[in-house]
Amino acid sequence: MISPVRVYQWCNTALLAGIFLSLADNALPFDTAAALCPLTCAFFLLLLIGIQCAGKKGYIIGAASLLSLGVSSLAFLGPAAAFSLWTDCLLRILGRAPSLPETSLSDGIVRTALLTAGAFFIQAILERFCKAKAVMALLLAACLVLGTIAKVNLPGAGVCLSFVYLALVCAQYLQSRLPRKRKHSPGQCMAWLLPFFALYGLLLAVLPTRDVPYDWQWMQTLCETVRESVLTAVHSLPFGNPEDFTAGYTDFSQNASLLGNIEKKEREIMTLQAPRKLYTNLYLTGDIYDTFDGRTWLQKSAPPSYDRILDTLSALQACKSLRESYWTDYLHQTSLTIRYLDFRTRYLFAPSKTQTVTLQDRSLVPRTQQGRLEFEKRKSYGTEYTLDFYQMNTGQDAFYRLLEETMPLSADGQKQLSDSCASLGIRELSLQELSDYQAFIKETYGQTVPLPVSVSHWLSEVTDGCETDMEKLLAIEQALSSYTYHAAPGALPASVTDEGSFLTYFLGESRQGYCAHFASAFVLLARAEGIPARYVQGYLVAAKGKTKVTVTSGMAHAWPEVYVAGFGWIPFEPTPGYGRLGHAAWQMRQETPKSLSPNAAPATSVVPAPAPASPPEQSLPPETPKTPAALPGFLRRFAMLLPFLILLSVLLWFLEKKAAALTYRKLSPQEQFLHEMRRYLRLLSALSQQRKENETFAQFRQKALAALPDGQTLQSLIAYEEWLYADKLPGTDTLQKAREEKETLLCLLKQKSRWKYIRYWLQG
Amino acid sequence: MRIRRFILAGLWVSSLAAISFFGTPASYRFFWAVTLIGPLSFFYLLTVVLRFKIYQQLENRSCVSGQPVPYFFVLENEDRFAFTGIRVKMFSSFSYVADMPEGTEYQLLPGDRFVWRTNLICKYRGEYEVGVREIVATDFFGLFSLHYKNPGAVKALVSPRYIRLRNPKTLRDLADYLLRESPVCDTVPAPDVRDYSPGDDIRLLHWRASAKAQKPIVRNRTGEEKHGLSIFLDTRRFGRKPQEFLPAENKMLEVLLAVGGFFAERGIGFLTRCMQTEMTEFYVRSARDFEPFYQYCSDIRFGEERDLSKALAQLEDRRAGMDCGIFLFILHKPENEFLALTERLIRAGSCVVVYLVTDQQTDFPNLSPNGRRRIVTVPTEAQLEEFL
Structure with a gap:
């Protein structure tokens, strides 16, 4: 009966042979003959196994196998081809070139046979020396690692088989090391676990692989989603200022007081993302104010809810009517997605000239409440909405010329505007309502500001030579921007109690401040000139030329807006140092006139970068057919390796012997006795004396004494039996006696059969 | 076991690095090779747990606390694959098995048997489960173990122990x-006598009447x-x-x-x-x-x-x-x-x-x-x- 240990060893041999065959690039050039490779390997493997197991019978089986191979080659190939094949094989083994040009089949068979035989003998050596097996496994692992690092195209079958082999070696090693009460060797145990490892190999072979590194994008998306969810949850917790405002810091605030000093506090509060690069910087409107008491801006009159959309449509209508073909030089439609980060607010920040707001896939026309765009509830981290708005080319003088040309809406214009509102789903505004709206603006934002004498003189000097309102406004802007920007100008004195005293103080004494001061002064001065103006708070974002911008709290800003009848609200930038930001421009298609405003930034074109030129196609070199290596060279290499393999085997055997001797010396006397008795019984087995299963040691001893020559006592068998069944521990005398008897038996074996003696000695 | 798990975790992380940075078929196979070890071990353990059978027998379900009762228990592999690590845990709160090595792990190949014929001692009176409590199966890599509760636990009915006190100082x-x-006292003189019956207290013997009748006579107590x-x-x-x-x-x-x-x-x-x-x-x-x-x-x-x-x-x-x-x-x-x-x-x-x-x-x-x-x-x- 075949022992499980043998089966396990053969499986290991088959694995090794498979690894060698696949890694040695033995693919046969003929596709139809490719199946012969594993069949040939299996055949030679079975042949060798049969010889190993069967002894004399094996030789018969081997001969019969060769005969059957010959007969089958005759049957399949025909006599002539079969004769040529076998001749070629013989010639190749002898190292001579074969006669036939088509030598690949025989080449493959011989190579397969040699590799299989090599695997068989290597496995036999590895089974003999456990440490050699560990070295082999490490070498295999090292080859795999180096092959992976060097990106060598390792064959899939070889890699799978390698991992299965490594797993088997690891499992066998662990089974021998782990403390277990067992009746059998680890090799026997492994034989009964082979089905699981076969399943393991099968799964390994069928699971998918790739040629490119793994894309972890899904993991990044998952982490990002989790992070967003956590931040959203954290920011939605109800604590802290409901409007994320801290007095005294630069940040958006509902409070429009002119504070003494401000401190910078940077927080990332929102991101802006546009499909294409933005043409200008953005004023994101938050809140608007109409009344100033000298220290604080207030909103006393709320504009109608449709004022934002009306503002946008007015501007659009004015541009299209005055510059029919070139209206896009003045207004450029774009969309913007705003996403709140570390921000808790009800405000919906949007640029002026916003047409639609898309929130949760619903596109809405912006409607204000108390003059501001608001959410129903406070929003925080993760809130996202998209705006469709028109960027204004305020950096171009032509823009201001357009504004000068713009007239208050006529009846036709009002009708047109009303129709535009209706097309957006807003109820059709009556002409009366439009007129009332105009009156509201004039009344609310065009209040006359009584100027002190000094301020009046100052204003007259500034606007001297200006003919149009635009020129006046630009002159005021320029004059204010020549003042000093100071984040800590100090608190307003007690004498500032109204608009006039504020202007007197700011323009005459202080001459410094931050955006709120300048915006306030501009609004008051514009009103003094009879031009409706308002104070706005929000964020000024340097977004020109970008598709994505992060808005920080430091970008909070206050600016004035001036109403141009027929066009709508236009922002101005009187704060020193902010002029270029506020008046960014893009290149106009129409020829632009000479510069009107010194604040106008040079127009820069915002043209998408040209698509990179695609690299020229490279033609691949023609594929040359692969010629198999010449067999004599392979044989020569094998022949060169053989001495080293033999030397390695001898060295390993020697090391194994030494290690075994060291281990033996460390054993206790009882363990040494057990060790000696195992050798003792093997010796007896070599002398053809084997104990049967149902035989006691005493009976076995009697039988052996009768068969062996006189002079043998075999007393150690009695001591062994007593130890096994009577718990009588062997002493050093018993151990010594066992050694002596073993030596005697060894001499007897040497006399009887030298071959068996050598075999026993090699096995150790 | 912990060290082997760390090694496996380290190999798995290395395989992730290999597929992330090299991306060759060999590196993917390395990843699958390490990843499959866990499921393979679990599948093996599940198979062992489903196929493993415990045989145990208590000679007498009714016993006395502190008295050993013959107990038979066998570990056997009746299947066609090896059980690489089987550990037996007994009920130990109220009973113990004599000569049972605790913590030993057994390797059972098909056909292997480990037999114990020993004694089981119940410590307390009552009715409770004794014998094998659970089986712990370990996989062939020594990485994972599965606890399998014995569904056929034996219940013992234990009577209290009688300890004979020879000379108790408190009593x-x-x-x-x-x-x-004399716990039995006469409240009313009892002239009645009767013949002695086995088991009567000898202090009740009426000596005079017995001498007269030439047979034991006891007083017939009333009262x-x-x-x-x-x-x-x-x-x-x-x-x-x-x-x-x-x-x-x-x-x-x-x-x-x-x-x-x-x-x-x-x-x-x-x-x-x-x-x-x-x-x-x-x-x-x-x-x-x-x-x-x-x-x-x-x-x-x-x-x-x-x-x-x-x-x-x-x-x-x-x-x-x-x-x-x-x-x-x-x-x-x-x-x-x-x-x-x-x-x-x-x-x-x-x-x-x-x-x-x-x-x-x-x-x-x-x-x-x-x-x-x-x-x-x-x-x-x-x-x-x-x-x-």
Whole structure:
């Protein structure tokens, strides 16, 4: 009966042979003959196994196998081809070139046979020396690692088989090391676990692989989603200022007081993302104010809810009517997605000239409440909405010329505007309502500001030579921007109690401040000139030329807006140092006139970068057919390796012997006795004396004494039996006696059969 | 096992690095090779757990605590693949198996058998599971283990142990006193005699009548039989888990049996009372009554719903009980009602001996020993001979 240990060893041999065959690039050039490779390997493997197991019978089986191979080659190939094949094989083994040009089949068979035989003998050596097996496994692992690092195209079958082999070696090693009460060797145990490892190999072979590194994008998306969810949850917790405002810091605030000093506090509060690069910087409107008491801006009159959309449509209508073909030089439609980060607010920040707001896939026309765009509830981290708005080319003088040309809406214009509102789903505004709206603006934002004498003189000097309102406004802007920007100008004195005293103080004494001061002064001065103006708070974002911008709290800003009848609200930038930001421009298609405003930034074109030129196609070199290596060279290499393999085997055997001797010396006397008795019984087995299963040691001893020559006592068998069944521990005398008897038996074996003696000695 | 798991985790992280940075088919196979080890091990363990069978047999389901009972148990692999690591865990809270190596892991190839014929000893009285509790299977890489609870656990019905007290220091003087006082007293002169029956107390022999009749003659006692000794067992259960209440209950029954057996051997009659669904009594006159007494004690059930107040009230109501000279109380926790009762008994002239079965070192200021009250603390795992 075949022992499980043998089966396990053969499986290991088959694995090794498979690894060698696949890694040695033995693919046969003929596709139809490719199946012969594993069949040939299996055949030679079975042949060798049969010889190993069967002894004399094996030789018969081997001969019969060769005969059957010959007969089958005759049957399949025909006599002539079969004769040529076998001749070629013989010639190749002898190292001579074969006669036939088509030598690949025989080449493959011989190579397969040699590799299989090599695997068989290597496995036999590895089974003999456990440490050699560990070295082999490490070498295999090292080859795999180096092959992976060097990106060598390792064959899939070889890699799978390698991992299965490594797993088997690891499992066998662990089974021998782990403390277990067992009746059998680890090799026997492994034989009964082979089905699981076969399943393991099968799964390994069928699971998918790739040629490119793994894309972890899904993991990044998952982490990002989790992070967003956590931040959203954290920011939605109800604590802290409901409007994320801290007095005294630069940040958006509902409070429009002119504070003494401000401190910078940077927080990332929102991101802006546009499909294409933005043409200008953005004023994101938050809140608007109409009344100033000298220290604080207030909103006393709320504009109608449709004022934002009306503002946008007015501007659009004015541009299209005055510059029919070139209206896009003045207004450029774009969309913007705003996403709140570390921000808790009800405000919906949007640029002026916003047409639609898309929130949760619903596109809405912006409607204000108390003059501001608001959410129903406070929003925080993760809130996202998209705006469709028109960027204004305020950096171009032509823009201001357009504004000068713009007239208050006529009846036709009002009708047109009303129709535009209706097309957006807003109820059709009556002409009366439009007129009332105009009156509201004039009344609310065009209040006359009584100027002190000094301020009046100052204003007259500034606007001297200006003919149009635009020129006046630009002159005021320029004059204010020549003042000093100071984040800590100090608190307003007690004498500032109204608009006039504020202007007197700011323009005459202080001459410094931050955006709120300048915006306030501009609004008051514009009103003094009879031009409706308002104070706005929000964020000024340097977004020109970008598709994505992060808005920080430091970008909070206050600016004035001036109403141009027929066009709508236009922002101005009187704060020193902010002029270029506020008046960014893009290149106009129409020829632009000479510069009107010194604040106008040079127009820069915002043209998408040209698509990179695609690299020229490279033609691949023609594929040359692969010629198999010449067999004599392979044989020569094998022949060169053989001495080293033999030397390695001898060295390993020697090391194994030494290690075994060291281990033996460390054993206790009882363990040494057990060790000696195992050798003792093997010796007896070599002398053809084997104990049967149902035989006691005493009976076995009697039988052996009768068969062996006189002079043998075999007393150690009695001591062994007593130890096994009577718990009588062997002493050093018993151990010594066992050694002596073993030596005697060894001499007897040497006399009887030298071959068996050598075999026993090699096995150790 | 932990080290091997760390190594596996390290290899898995390396495989992730390999597929992230190199991306060759070999690196992907390396990743799959390491990743599949866990599922393969789990599949193997599941197969072992589903296929493994435990055989065990207890010779006699009914046994006595502390007495070894023959126990047979075999580990066998009847399947066609190897069991690389099988460890057996036994029930150990209330029982143990003699000569059973704990913690040994066995490797079973197809056809392998490990057989144990040993003894099982139950420590406490009661009905509980004994023998194999669970099997722990370990995979061939020594990475994972699966615990498999034995579905066919054996339940043993354990009776309390009787410990024969030879010379208990706490009962010696009481026995002498009771023997002197003679629990059976004549309240009415009884001229009646009758023939001697086996089992009659020899103290009842009427010597003169026997000499006359040339055969043993005993007095035919009439009148009240005075119980000199009363034993009360508190059958309240303390604790929800068996580990909390079984040891104490077992020891209390052992005390009862030991004390009862001591007095029964000396022919000193006593009355045992305990609260079951209602107050139950058992009277022992002599050693002949000890077997039924043992059965009575074995059938006593403890319960959380036992009402001590009701029991003590019933105890007081029975007038005969108040006439006893000595009261023995076997308790786990003394309550205020009990303390009050002992005071009344002492004032009535009785002696009280309290056996407190507890492991806690507690002082009972209201239960201090005096001339008529004796307190004996018996730990739950104690040898009775040392404490009684």
